[in-house]
Amino acid sequence: MLQQPGKARSASLPKCLTSPLRASVSSSVKQLTKHSAMTSKGPEEEHPSVTLFRQYLRIRTVQPKPDYGAAVAFLEERARQLGLSCQKVEVAPGYVVTVLTWPGTNPTLSSILLNSHTDVVPVFKEYWSHDPFEAFKDSEGYIYARGAQDMKCISIQYLEAVRRLKVEGHQFPRTIHMTFVPDEEVGGHQGMELFVQRPEFQVLRAGFALDEGLANPTDAFTVFYSERSPWWVRITSTGRPGHGSRFIEDTAAEKLHKVVSSILAFREKEWQRLQSNPHLKEGAVTSVNLTKLEGGVAYNVVPATMSASFDFRVAPDVDLKAFEEQLQSWCQAAGEGVTFEFGQKWTQPQVTPTDDSNPWWAAFSGVCKDLNLTLEPEICPAATDSRYLRAVGVPALGFSPMNRTPVLLHDHDERLHEAVFLRGVDIYTHLLPALASVPALPSES
Numbered sequence: 001m002l003q004q005p006g007k008a009r010s011a012s013l014p015k016c017l018t019s020p021l022r023a024s025v026s027s028s029v030k031q032l033t034k035h036s037a038m039t040s041k042g043p044e045e046e047h048p049s050v051t052l053f054r055q056y057l058r059i060r061t062v063q064p065k066p067d068y069g070a071a072v073a074f075l076e077e078r079a080r081q082l083g084l085s086c087q088k089v090e091v092a093p094g095y096v097v098t099v100l101t102w103p104g105t106n107p108t109l110s111s112i113l114l115n116s117h118t119d120v121v122p123v124f125k126e127y128w129s130h131d132p133f134e135a136f137k138d139s140e141g142y143i144y145a146r147g148a149q150d151m152k153c154i155s156i157q158y159l160e161a162v163r164r165l166k167v168e169g170h171q172f173p174r175t176i177h178m179t180f181v182p183d184e185e186v187g188g189h190q191g192m193e194l195f196v197q198r199p200e201f202q203v204l205r206a207g208f209a210l211d212e213g214l215a216n217p218t219d220a221f222t223v224f225y226s227e228r229s230p231w232w233v234r235i236t237s238t239g240r241p242g243h244g245s246r247f248i249e250d251t252a253a254e255k256l257h258k259v260v261s262s263i264l265a266f267r268e269k270e271w272q273r274l275q276s277n278p279h280l281k282e283g284a285v286t287s288v289n290l291t292k293l294e295g296g297v298a299y300n301v302v303p304a305t306m307s308a309s310f311d312f313r314v315a316p317d318v319d320l321k322a323f324e325e326q327l328q329s330w331c332q333a334a335g336e337g338v339t340f341e342f343g344q345k346w347t348q349p350q351v352t353p354t355d356d357s358n359p360w361w362a363a364f365s366g367v368c369k370d371l372n373l374t375l376e377p378e379i380c381p382a383a384t385d386s387r388y389l390r391a392v393g394v395p396a397l398g399f400s401p402m403n404r405t406p407v408l409l410h411d412h413d414e415r416l417h418e419a420v421f422l423r424g425v426d427i428y429t430h431l432l433p434a435l436a437s438v439p440a441l442p443s444e445s
């Protein structure tokens with residue numbers, strides 16, 4: 001039995017949604033009702049884009065052993081359905097970058113690159129209200145799944161926006177490439193980092209890229225124009241071993257404690273700087289967390305070696321040479337035999353201009369203005385594959401069109417409301433025509 005158009009659906013919308021959003025969902029419900037009546041297929045009432053999103057969420061591309069094969073097969077099928085070419089670039093054994101291409105009418109112009117990563121971070125299943133790989137949708141319309149925000153939503157939103165624009169018969173001057181990359185969640189070393197160095201990437205002639213951002217709990221949308229540099233630092237301290245009952249001097253633990261204290265004091269200073277200045281956003285200061293402590297063999301044996309690992313996220317305006325010297329001096333001040341090594345060290349932070357001197361920004365922000373979306377341009381506190389794109393000269397913006405949504409990426413019960421997801425498809429449906437129609441840049445004429 002079909003329900004009356006819009007009735008049950010709008011009753012289940014979250015109260016926080018604005019009326020335009022309610023109106024847009026209610027209109028998609030009307031289309032849906034028509035669709036269901038015509039085909040009698042699929043879960044009744046669900047928008048087909050939501051169904052596709054939930055299918056993609058069920059693919060277990062979870063670190064540390066993602067099922068990339070299933071994701072690539074899913075994307076190849078999307079390419080077939082959309083009539084797009086699909087190129088698979090194996091950047092390392094088993095690590096495939098999938099590129100779906102919608103050619104533009106003017107091949108002399110650079111292209112638009114819509115990037116998303118296919119992997120997701122692990123879960124603590126016992127803390128979830130629903131199986132994180134079932135893509136359960138509750139009665140209010142919230143879809144629970146790992147990747148619901150980070151960032152399988154974006155992959156499907158790109159695909160669905162392109163589908164809608166193609167169905168409507170549009171063509172744009174610039175080519176649109178959708179890249180689906182592996183390995184982002186563990187640093188992108190077997191993904192985007194290698195891909196940008198490949199001839200297949202050069203051939204794409206990317207002029208501008210969109211990549212992931214973060215949800216925003218307010219009415220506004222966050223957009224990232226730069227990001228902090230991840231520096232993963234492991235400090236190793238060596239010292240005198242011996243019996244656990246004795247007052248041994250110069251132990252590994254004592255020296256490690258000193259370094260840990262120096263670094264946590266620095267953390268406190270940055271935290272206070274952020275707290276005391278309302279104009280500073282999180283991405284503008286340097287953060288650090290102690291994420292691992294290793295060492296020791298027994299209660300009564302003083303170990304000769306201990307180590308502490310830190311996840312630093314260095315603000316883009318920091319002098320990186322001076323910062324490394326600071327690390328060095330904290331280690332030296334702790335005593336002999338304290339060294340550090342990097343697990344990750346990004347040294348090429350770049351900023352994508354957010355003024356009208358940048359025609360990409362003008363097109364992007366112009367559409368948001370037309371749609372009445374409030375943008376909050378910020379520096380991304382975390383790292384994304386945008387850093388590899390910006391470093392090879394491709395201006396990039398980090399944008400996940402999720403407002404009125406708590407930031408739940410990497411968290412338990414990661415979820416997204418279907419209405420917010422569908423609104424995101426709408427937003428890309430407006431953004432893509434503008435970006436793919438940016439007139440020839442001075443460098444392109």
Ligand code: MET
Binds near residue numbers: 185188230382
């Ligand atoms: C630093 S590697 C990137 C992994 C993840 N995106 C993060 O920011 O932690």
Ligand SMILES: [Zn+2]
Binds near residue numbers: 117150184212
């Ligand atoms: Zn991500």
Ligand SMILES: [Zn+2]
Binds near residue numbers: 121185409
């Ligand atoms: Zn992530």
